[in-house]
Amino acid sequence: MKYFFKVKSLEDVMALTGEFSPVESETIPVSDAFSRVLAKDLVAPQNMPGFRRATMDGYAVEASSTFGVSESSPAWLDIAGTILMGDIPDFCLEPGQAARISTGGMLPRGADSVVMVEHTELIDESSVEIYKSVAPLQNVIDASEDFEKNEKVLSRGTFIRPQEEGLAAGLGFSQVKAYKVPKVGIISTGDEIIPIKDEPVPGQIRDINSYTLSGFIREAHAIPVLYGIIKDDPGALKHAVEKALGETDMVLISGGSSVGTRDFTVDVLSALPDTRILVHGMSVSPGKPTILARAGKKPVWGLPGQVVSAMVVLKIVVIPFLNKLKGLGKRDQMIRVPAKLTRNVSSAQGRRDFIRVKLVKKENLVLAKPVLGKSGLIRTMVHADGLLEIGDHVEGLEKDTMVDIILL
Amino acid sequence: MKYFFKVKSLEDVMALTGEFSPVESETIPVSDAFSRVLAKDLVAPQNMPGFRRATMDGYAVEASSTFGVSESSPAWLDIAGTILMGDIPDFCLEPGQAARISTGGMLPRGADSVVMVEHTELIDESSVEIYKSVAPLQNVIDASEDFEKNEKVLSRGTFIRPQEEGLAAGLGFSQVKAYKVPKVGIISTGDEIIPIKDEPVPGQIRDINSYTLSGFIREAHAIPVLYGIIKDDPGALKHAVEKALGETDMVLISGGSSVGTRDFTVDVLSALPDTRILVHGMSVSPGKPTILARAGKKPVWGLPGQVVSAMVVLKIVVIPFLNKLKGLGKRDQMIRVPAKLTRNVSSAQGRRDFIRVKLVKKENLVLAKPVLGKSGLIRTMVHADGLLEIGDHVEGLEKDTMVDIILL
Numbered sequence: 124m125k126y127f128f129k130v131k132s133l134e135d136v137m138a139l140t141g142e143f144s145p146v147e148s149e150t151i152p153v154s155d156a157f158s159r160v161l162a163k164d165l166v167a168p169q170n171m172p173g174f175r176r177a178t179m180d181g182y183a184v185e186a187s188s189t190f191g192v193s194e195s196s197p198a199w200l201d202i203a204g205t206i207l208m209g210d211i212p213d214f215c216l217e218p219g220q221a222a223r224i225s226t227g228g229m230l231p232r233g234a235d236s237v238v239m240v241e242h243t244e245l246i247d248e249s250s251v252e253i254y255k256s257v258a259p260l261q262n263v264i265d266a267s268e269d270f271e272k273n274e275k276v277l278s279r280g281t282f283i284r285p286q287e288e289g290l291a292a293g294l295g296f297s298q299v300k301a302y303k304v305p306k307v308g309i310i311s312t313g314d315e316i317i318p319i320k321d322e323p324v325p326g327q328i329r330d331i332n333s334y335t336l337s338g339f340i341r342e343a344h345a346i347p348v349l350y351g352i353i354k355d356d357p358g359a360l361k362h363a364v365e366k367a368l369g370e371t372d373m374v375l376i377s378g379g380s381s382v383g384t385r386d387f388t389v390d391v392l393s394a395l396p397d398t399r400i401l402v403h404g405m406s407v408s409p410g411k412p413t414i415l416a417r418a419g420k421k422p423v424w425g426l427p428g429q430v431v432s433a434m435v436v437l438k439i440v441v442i443p444f445l446n447k448l449k450g451l452g453k454r455d456q457m458i459r460v461p462a463k464l465t466r467n468v469s470s471a472q473g474r475r476d477f478i479r480v481k482l483v484k485k486e487n488l489v490l491a492k493p494v495l496g497k498s499g500l501i502r503t504m505v506h507a508d509g510l511l512e513i514g515d516h517v518e519g520l521e522k523d524t525m526v527d528i529i530l531l
Numbered sequence: 532m533k534y535f536f537k538v539k540s541l542e543d544v545m546a547l548t549g550e551f552s553p554v555e556s557e558t559i560p561v562s563d564a565f566s567r568v569l570a571k572d573l574v575a576p577q578n579m580p581g582f583r584r585a586t587m588d589g590y591a592v593e594a595s596s597t598f599g600v601s602e603s604s605p606a607w608l609d610i611a612g613t614i615l616m617g618d619i620p621d622f623c624l625e626p627g628q629a630a631r632i633s634t635g636g637m638l639p640r641g642a643d644s645v646v647m648v649e650h651t652e653l654i655d656e657s658s659v660e661i662y663k664s665v666a667p668l669q670n671v672i673d674a675s676e677d678f679e680k681n682e683k684v685l686s687r688g689t690f691i692r693p694q695e696e697g698l699a700a701g702l703g704f705s706q707v708k709a710y711k712v713p714k715v716g717i718i719s720t721g722d723e724i725i726p727i728k729d730e731p732v733p734g735q736i737r738d739i740n741s742y743t744l745s746g747f748i749r750e751a752h753a754i755p756v757l758y759g760i761i762k763d764d765p766g767a768l769k770h771a772v773e774k775a776l777g778e779t780d781m782v783l784i785s786g787g788s789s790v791g792t793r794d795f796t797v798d799v800l801s802a803l804p805d806t807r808i809l810v811h812g813m814s815v816s817p818g819k820p821t822i823l824a825r826a827g828k829k830p831v832w833g834l835p836g837q838v839v840s841a842m843v844v845l846k847i848v849v850i851p852f853l854n855k856l857k858g859l860g861k862r863d864q865m866i867r868v869p870a871k872l873t874r875n876v877s878s879a880q881g882r883r884d885f886i887r888v889k890l891v892k893k894e895n896l897v898l899a900k901p902v903l904g905k906s907g908l909i910r911t912m913v914h915a916d917g918l919l920e921i922g923d924h925v926e927g928l929e930k931d932t933m934v935d936i937i938l939l
Contacts, residue, residue, distance in 0.1 A: 153727070154757075157746040171909075174733035178837070178907050208763060209723035211734045227723055227836060227907075229734035269908045277913070284939065285746025286842065286912040292727045292742040293838075293909060315617035315635055319561070319700045325582035326619045326637035334700040338565040338693025349562075355616060428635060429586070430701075434694065458938065461869050461897065487933065489869065499586050499635075500677045501579075501701060504694040505685070525895065530866065531692065 130404040130411070132515065133440070133475045139401050140443055142417055145450035146303045146372050153291050156283045158344040159301040160450045165277040167294055170267035175230040179262040182221040182243055182251055183234035189256040197244075197252040206231065221251055230263060237262035270294070280452025302450035307340045308367030309333055310350045312360060312378035312388070313428055318352060331430050331501060332377040339437050343445055361391045368395075368418055372448055375441065378428035388425045392416040398423075406474040406515065409498040410436040422448075431498040435477050435510065438531065459527035460509065462491035468511070469519040479507035480528060491528055507531055538812040538819070540923065541848070541883045547809050548851055550825055553858035554711045554780050561699050564691045566752040567709040568858045573685040575702055578675035583638040587670040590629040590651055590659055591642035597664040605652075605660040614639065629659055638671060645670035678702070688860025710858035715748045716775030717741055718758045720768060720786035720796070721836055726760060739838050739909060740785040747845050751853055769799045776803075776826055780856055783849065786836035796833045800824040806831075814882040814923065817906040818844040830856075839906040843885050843918065846939065867935035868917065870899035876919070877927040887915035888936060899936055915939055 148162030177183065184200065192198040200221040206212050206228045216222055216233035224230065224237060239262060242255035270276050276294065277287055283301070291299050311330045319329045330352050337347030348371050353363045360376070367374045376388060392398055395418050402415035409432035414425030422444050426433045462482060470476040480491040491511060496503040509528035513520060520526065556570030585591065592608065600606040608629040614620050614636045624630055624641035632638065632645060647670060650663035678684050684702065685695055691709070699707050719738045727737045738760050745755030756779050761771045768784070775782045784796060800806055803826050810823035817840035822833030830852050834841045870890060878884040888899040899919060904911040917936035921928060928934065 153742065154745070157749050172736055172907075173731055176736075176907065178905055208721055209734050211732065227721065227736070229723075264905055264907045268905075269910050276910075283746075285743045285750060286909060286915075286939070288746045289739040289743030289838065289842075290909050290913055293737050293739040295727055295730070295737060297728050313616055313635065315637075319703055320705050322703070323581055324619065326617050328580055328584075328635070329701050329703060331697040331701040334561065335693045335697030337562070338691075338696045341565050342693060430697065434697075458868065460866065461895070487869070487935070497586055497672055497676075499580075499584065499672045501694060501698050502677050502684075505698055507694075527895075531694070 130406050131402050133405065133407050136402055136405050136415065136440060137443060139415065140447045142401065143422055143444060143447050144420065146305050146448050148300050148302050148450070150298050151301050153288060153296055153299050156288045156291065156299050156301060157285060159283050159304070161277055161279055161281045161283060161287075161299065162302045162450060163300040164275050164279050165291060165294070165296065165299070167270040167272055167274045167276050169294070170272050171270040171294060172264055172266065174266050175234075176264045177224045177226055177228045177230060177237045177262065178264055179237050179239045180225050181240040181262065182238045182253070183216065183224045183230045184221045184236055184238055184253070184257065185216060185218050185233055186236040186257050186259040186261065188218050188220070189238060189253050192253050192256050194254050197254045199246070200251055200253055202249050202251055203231070221253070235259045235263070278452065280450055282451060305345045305373060305445060305448045306348050306371040307345050307445065308348050308350055308371035308374040309336050309340070310360070310363050310367060310374065310376045311352045312355060312376060313352070314355045316352050316378065332426075332428070332433050335430065335434050336375055336377060336437055339434065339442070340445070343442050345445055345449065355387070357387045357391050360388065361394065364391060364395065364423065368421055368423070373421055373445065374418075374423045375426055375437070376424065377426040377433045388414060392418070392423060392425070405440075407436070407440070408471070408474050408476050410440065413440065429499050430501045431479070431504055434504055438510070438529070439477060459529055460489055462489040462526055462528045464511070464520055464522060464524045464526050465490050465492045466522050467519060468493050468513070470513040470517055472518055473515055475515055476513040478511040478513065479503050480509050480511050481506055482508040482528060491526055504531070538814050539810050541813065541815050544810055544813050544823065544848060545851060547823065548855045550809065551830055551852060551855050552828065554713050554856050556708050556710050556858070558706050559709050561696060561704055561707050564696045564699065564707050564709060565693060567691050567712070569685055569687055569689045569691060569707065570710045570858060571708040572683050572687050573699060573702070573704065573707070575678040575680055575682045575684050577702070578680050579678040579702060580672055580674065582674050583642075584672045585632045585634055585636045585638060585645045585670065586672055587645050587647045588633050589648040589670065590646045590661070591624065591632045591638045592629045592644060592646055592661070592665065593624060593626050593641055594644040594665050594667040594669065596626050596628070597646060597661050600661055600664050602662050605662045607654070608659055608661060610657050610659055612639070629661070643667045643671070686860065688858055690859060712752065712754055713781060713853060713856045714754045714756050714779040715853065716756050716758055716779035716782040717744050717748070718768070718771050718775060718782065718784045719760045720763060720784060721760070722763045724760050724786060740834075740836070740841050743838060743842050744783055744785060744845055747842065747850070748853070751850050753853055753857065763795070765795045765799050768796065769802065772799060772803065772831065776829055776831070781829055781853065782826075782831040783834055783845070784832065785834040785841045796822060800826070800831060800833070815844070815848070816879070816882050816884050818848065821848065837907045838909045839887070839912055842912055846918070846937070847885060867937055868897055869933055870897040870936045872919070872928055872930060872932045872934050873898050873900045874930050875927060876901050876921070878921040878925055880926055881923055883923055884921040886919040886921065887911050888917050888919050889914055890916040890936060899934055912939070
């Protein structure tokens, strides 16, 4: 053996995200910002909404004009005017006066609250009865109540959901600075792998991994770039990896999981300039024969060839590295759903197991049913809704244990 | 009042998905299938993997050749050959023989199992010692173990995740039949609404809803089409809705939540040919002033203008209708995360409340912390990770109640 790598724990592998940095940033239209990651803090250039605004249809008043009123002893207020949407009221409200206003309308000076129309009765064109008192700022949004000028509203590293996109737009940012969308090169290897359009003879298998892996890369809001199928030939693999490294931010090589080809994937990676092997085997099942190298600044992965193993390693291990490249901050962790295990599952000590499970809703509970079957069977992933992680020092879990499921 | 609509319950509104049908289908490359919905059952055209395949590196054997062996009394087997990846073995294995094989390799006739290399010792070029017995089919995947020829492997209406894309590719489908991606027209209304590039004067507010709504539409894997901001003018709104109906599969009109404009949205929709108002108000908070019409075969929504209300109604009510248009089957329900409520929350009887919550992981539990603040404040949605649904007949929920959270 030329390499003397110790099989790494999942934590040790994860700690290596620190070896990599986010991709460059760029300025993009805010309308394209959904699913991107903010590359610069967003600071409010003005108050939001910027004026005192009604949240109900009704009458703008000074709250004190309504104090002590009731159904049996309403207040009579003079109507000082009607405020149309988008208008700046050109009058100042005096105590004892009210102004008609719609949801979203701007309160006139002197007004600090809105009485809902349901709690009023119009007497004539110039006066209204108020049956219920309001407190100052009731049924209004104050000028800086949503965001205050110069307040940091979003931090660098924030994943931009629809609400963050809307917030940026609302503050007038027609462009935002976002990290570029990382490109991920995907190479399938193996003498037995054929393009999906070809008819396999016995011994051959169609290239599934290029499709599953690129699906997961898209799901993670990155761009897959396919480099096709490379035979078990070090020269051809080296050429493909170099090409992919030149064009993308991270490279995935799937296959080469048999003893011989595993070695030559490591050989090929070791021979690249400025490249270091960081991981050569990890105590994770499925996924043990995983390889990680750092080629210049870019991660290159050797993923197992088995379809399920490749997907699990991608989801559990590779995506956190992709998130680092994307510039994603801490907040966006993998969401796990608490669920109740429906049967005993066994696990080997000293390794992290990921068990495929189907989730079934039952009354107030989610049940996690282990999906049985070998990790070469894609059907087990098609039937699964999630993955159950079992710790290194756990021999197994008993039926009815509450567990956290990683969604697939 | 010209309209006498009863405010509808959430269930009554949801039942109206039955009024609409999926969009048309089209044939697409399997490489574009991620996030699409299958429009036709997928049937396996052949067995998968199609041949008996090793799942470990080791020696292919007939299991009976290993029965009863142990560390102290190993079996000696003759090596009949080495199977290379992608090869069809040209020999038949006899009892007492073994063949070198790698993970993924094809077993020779006569072999029914694989002994892991770790449980063997190579004696010389022509013989190997076996230390552990195997059962028939151990460490192999049989020819039809993943999928059997003519088996229905995926049903119409399935959301295509990476694993479903890979499965289709693995079965040789270079194209699949999928529902088209629905287009959703988005119209913002309101005299107070201005384009985001403009500087608002007091009384004006930038168009947030076009951005939040289009973000949610993209998140739901559909295509938003923006029709801009329409002033509170029935003629202009009619024109915009007709244009949007001609070009998209569903139309969202946000704003018009004040009494007067609400009426004219209904007026405009009622005046369209072949159009029926299905919902005019629902007992949901936020979201009461929601309008749903059926224009020809297409849903048209009047959403509240308040930013949070518009987002909640989109997420809770509109997306299930979009899923119907997308052709999505039953399986893909909204995922909810069980969580423990951190404080009492009150709720009005007779309506469905949706409370924004922040999720915090604490040991084995997820805590749901209600985010306080008015539904006109977008910050409440930016701080929220999910929505807590409170039933129509519940007056409130106590601290420490276990609740199910809809993720945002």
